Amino acid sequence: MSKKILVLAGDFVEDYELMIPYQMLVMCGFQVDVVCPGKKSGEIVATAIHDFEGDQTYSEKRGHNFMLNYDFENVKTTEYAGLYIPGGRAPEYIRLNERVVEIVQEFEKAKKPIAAICHGPQLLVAADVVRGKKCTAYPAVMPDIKLAGGIWTNSNETLSDSVVDGNLVTSAAWPAHPALIGEFIKLLGVEIKHN
Template identity: 65%
Template sequence: MSKKILMLVGDYVEDYEVMVPFQMLQMVGLEVYAACPNKRALEFVKTAIHDFEGDQTYSEKRGHNFMLNCTFEDIKEDSYDALVLPGGRAPEYIRLNDRVIEIVKHFAQNKKPIAAICHGPQILIAADAVSGYELTAYPALKPDIIRAGGKWLDPNQTFSNAYVDRNLVTAPAWPAHPEWIRKFLDVLGVKITF
């Protein structure tokens, strides 16, 4: 039986951080369900492309439309094995939704695998789910993680690293996809053989 993964998104979720993991996790046979507060299956969220072009922070451009395949109001968190929290602009406002926080708390309290990237940990912070964990994120979240009781782990210069602490897998940005997804699959117990 395939594992079921819930992905919480919103408008202006980072394009690569939603589309690439969604497809990669499906590619290895997992069932992935993307949901957004106040939206239904077959509706879209707009994405944003964040790029690293030598400025003091990322640049932002309009991305694609990403189709949801799960209705937010239908989520029964007990039926999912793991949670994915992509970054972008969405985490800063979907964390204000009480039901989002309730869902995230379920995964955290039950020690189910959680993968968060870039600004995705903003949702974990809002759900009081980082205290005592070592994690990384987009560097602008460092003060928030520390104040929430987490231990900040510095991303490398290319943002291509990921960290695991028990059930939590974090990465600073989309350049870390290969390592982030590989480590998430390990935490999920998914083995790929050649």
């Protein structure tokens, strides 16, 4: 398979939401380029592990280091079939980078598949691509989505589902990886067959 996927990451991206989808997509035969503004291939981003432990919001612990495998400055969106945006704290600040916002807008303009999870939809809001679309995110991002004209769709209690609207698939948190990545792969035009 020659399809390439771009992943936009940053320091304190959610560990599971970067590591597991990266591995799932590679396992399915995609070339997955993970980039971060201001960093180059071979450099690392720190990750954070968010968990649901009965508090009013998630808890956060230091996660693993993730080694980037492509230079942010070399990204050409025309070379990619789809865009994946993990959550954590990274989307909150990488959305301040003009090129990050342009990248999201370029994928949307080309109607290429975009998957975003947890706080990842903050990049979709910054790029003004949720207007009129059904989507979900970590519940704390609901006001952002609504104010940007998106149609908020509640996630199920276990945060394990995804919402698809056109070229966009969103989920609330890492328990939704099977649903999110499954729908993303369908949008990419790839069918996985089981024996």
